[in-house]
Amino acid sequence: MEPASDIEANQVDSAHLTNDEVQAFSWHNLNVIVKDRATGEPLPILSNAAGIVRNGELLAIMGPSGSGKTTLLNALAHRVASAGAKTTGNISVDSKEASSSMMRDLSAYVEQEDALIGSITVRETMTFAARLSLPHNVSRKDALRRVDSLIASFGLQSQSQTIVGTPIKKGLSGGQKKRLGIASRLITNPKILFLDEPTSGLDSALSAEVIRYLKQIGKENNLIIICSIHQPSTKTYQLFDKLALMSLGKTCYFGRLDEAVSYFSRIGYPIPPETNPAEYLLDLINVDLDKDGEIRRRTDHISTVWSDGAESRSISQDIQSSASAMAEKHVSKSASSKPRPWMVPLTLLHRSWIKAYRDLVVYQIRVAMYLGLAIMMGTVFLRLQSGQEYIQPYINAIFFGGAFMSFMAVAYVPAFLEDLHTFQQERANGLVGPMAFILSNFVIGLPFLFGIAVLFSVVQYWLSNFRADGAAFMTWIMWLFLDLVAAESLVVLVSSIFPVFVISLAVTAFVNGLWMSVDGFLVPMNILNPFWKYVFHYIDYQAYVFQGMMVSEVQDRVYTCARGENGQYHCMYPSDLNGEGRIRGTDVLRSLDIATGREAQWVGIMIAIIVVYRILAYLVLRFWRK
Numbered sequence: 001m002e003p004a005s006d007i008e009a010n011q012v013d014s015a016h017l018t019n020d021e022v023q024a025f026s027w028h029n030l031n032v033i034v035k036d037r038a039t040g041e042p043l044p045i046l047s048n049a050a051g052i053v054r055n056g057e058l059l060a061i062m063g064p065s066g067s068g069k070t071t072l073l074n075a076l077a078h079r080v081a082s083a084g085a086k087t088t089g090n091i092s093v094d095s096k097e098a099s100s101s102m103m104r105d106l107s108a109y110v111e112q113e114d115a116l117i118g119s120i121t122v123r124e125t126m127t128f129a130a131r132l133s134l135p136h137n138v139s140r141k142d143a144l145r146r147v148d149s150l151i152a153s154f155g156l157q158s159q160s161q162t163i164v165g166t167p168i169k170k171g172l173s174g175g176q177k178k179r180l181g182i183a184s185r186l187i188t189n190p191k192i193l194f195l196d197e198p199t200s201g202l203d204s205a206l207s208a209e210v211i212r213y214l215k216q217i218g219k220e221n222n223l224i225i226i227c228s229i230h231q232p233s234t235k236t237y238q239l240f241d242k243l244a245l246m247s248l249g250k251t252c253y254f255g256r257l258d259e260a261v262s263y264f265s266r267i268g269y270p271i272p273p274e275t276n277p278a279e280y281l282l283d284l285i286n287v288d289l290d291k292d293g294e295i296r297r298r299t300d301h302i303s304t305v306w307s308d309g310a311e312s313r314s315i316s317q318d319i320q321s322s323a324s325a326m327a328e329k330h331v332s333k334s335a336s337s338k339p340r341p342w343m344v345p346l347t348l349l350h351r352s353w354i355k356a357y358r359d360l361v362v363y364q365i366r367v368a369m370y371l372g373l374a375i376m377m378g379t380v381f382l383r384l385q386s387g388q389e390y391i392q393p394y395i396n397a398i399f400f401g402g403a404f405m406s407f408m409a410v411a412y413v414p415a416f417l418e419d420l421h422t423f424q425q426e427r428a429n430g431l432v433g434p435m436a437f438i439l440s441n442f443v444i445g446l447p448f449l450f451g452i453a454v455l456f457s458v459v460q461y462w463l464s465n466f467r468a469d470g471a472a473f474m475t476w477i478m479w480l481f482l483d484l485v486a487a488e489s490l491v492v493l494v495s496s497i498f499p500v501f502v503i504s505l506a507v508t509a510f511v512n513g514l515w516m517s518v519d520g521f522l523v524p525m526n527i528l529n530p531f532w533k534y535v536f537h538y539i540d541y542q543a544y545v546f547q548g549m550m551v552s553e554v555q556d557r558v559y560t561c562a563r564g565e566n567g568q569y570h571c572m573y574p575s576d577l578n579g580e581g582r583i584r585g586t587d588v589l590r591s592l593d594i595a596t597g598r599e600a601q602w603v604g605i606m607i608a609i610i611v612v613y614r615i616l617a618y619l620v621l622r623f624w625r626k
Contacts, residue, residue: 030089063246119359175206348440378463409487
């Protein structure tokens with residue numbers, strides 16, 4: 001960590017706010033109500049909250065688990081406070097009522113969990129954040145200067161070329177990641193910064209380090225900074241300017257931090273000497289530790305004393321006087337325009353490209369995995385011949401070539417979930433929309449999936465002795481490529497619906513298993529149960545891949561029949577060439593109820609399935625996963 005003098009030397013010159021700064025951010029009579037699951041009755045989870053924070057001040061919203069601190073933070077930021085919640089009350093920026101659009105322009109929100117791409121460097125993280133958020137009239141030179149200034153101000157110069165860190169390759173420490181996450185949100189010069197548990201997962205020294213950097217940046221830039229925080233150490237606690245103490249959704253104290261000790265002494269709860277005030281206050285109102293109702297009664301008493309006391313009335317008067325003083329002030333954010341429309345998808349493409357070739361988990365491990373599969377299948381189905389005894393192994397090789405490739409696309413789940421997590425946080429800050437995210441994700445995967453299809457085919461196709469024909473080889477690659485694109489699109493859809501690793505992995509594997517069962521190989525189409533045939537087979541992308549590969553490989557072949565001891569031919573498939581001891585490939589296709597001449601139609605259906613998967617994923621993100 002840099003000493004304070006070094007931090008002060010690294011002023012964020014190009015990142016300072018304009019003269020039109022927010023002087024005060026206030027809220028009054030703020031309530032959040034949800035429906036009680038047991039009774040169906042309205043249940044308040046935040047009651048009559050009020051407070052005011054001025055620029056340069058650092059507010060800690062503190063309370064035990066379930067106290068309402070994150071609910072308050074989300075309500076203030078105009079985010080969904082809780083599932084199905086109704087929020088009422090007044091939130092003002094200076095004298096103006098704060099709307100959602102105003103808060104998007106004036107504020108930034110840092111989530112509790114880091115939303116950083118592990119395979120890109122500190123400077124790349126900041127640069128991409130600038131490109132996604134800075135208005136188009138900010139020059140590239142000024143944007144890069146702003147990036148360098150923020151990196152310096154958060155003490156990350158020596159780590160500027162260090163990657164954030166992946167499960168395979170170590171990068172930044174926990175405290176450095178927290179600082180980087182905050183710095184990436186400050187790139188647009190927000191006037192209000194919200195942070196949800198910025199010290200979560202850090203030890204006391206790292207926690208104090210992060211809050212110290214926050215306090216310094218806030219003072220330098222006249223920011224209003226509001227943090228929810230659970231149980232800070234004494235050193236961390238003393239860095240805050242103001243405290244909002246919450247329990248059971250009610251305010252137990254709001255005011256200057258240095259006045260909290262005297263206030264609680266006056267109401268009969270003196271803080272013992274040599275005691276961490278934060279720890280004492282939390283224990284005082286932590287109803288989770290309540291065994292006989294004493295703590296709940298004490299908490300109700302503390303919140304009632306606060307709401308009825310002179311300090312609470314003073315907050316209301318302070319809000320009113322601040323509003324009167326700012327009545328003529330116009331709140332705006334200079335350069336609040338957005339980047340050019342094409343900049344966001346291009347930036348996402350660039351970032352995804354770097355991640356795709358640098359992160360082993362995204363494609364490199366998958367390439368090795370598919371190469372291993374190709375070698376295994378090529379040596380198992382080695383040098384298949386034209387005798388009828390090789391017909392079934394040919395069919396097996398075609399089936400497993402397509403089915404296993406699509407099934408193993410589940411390896412893409414963790415990489416996509418990381419991208420999805422980053423997208424959700426960037427979207428909440430108004431930086432990225434679902435269309436740009438889905439489009440860039442689709443486009444960036446195409447060259448890698450095509451490369452995988454070629455690599456797999458070069459090995460397995462020739463080892464297995466498929467048709468030695470250039471057109472047939474390219475047709476095989478085409479079907480395999482479409483198969484992989486469809487499988488990855490399925491991963492994107494399922495993971496968007498179920499953004500939990502284990503669930504998305506299980507559902508994707510189940511769906512691929514279903515597609516294997518009804519694609520026409522395990523059970524031929526002419527005997528497949530009508531329910532599975534008409535409900536699932538015709539939307540099964542593996543079925544069209546299997547049929548397309550079978551037609552390309554089998555229809556022009558002629559297989560030889562076995563000859564018995566009596567000299568008679570014993571042919572496994574009926575054909576008009578049985579008398580000559582041969583079997584037409586088209587007759588093999590007919591036995592599986594696979595038609596010929598429909599390849600173009602199947603390609604069209606495959607493309608339609610891919611498009612539908614992506615559109616559905618977009619709709620899920622657009623309307624459901626808001």
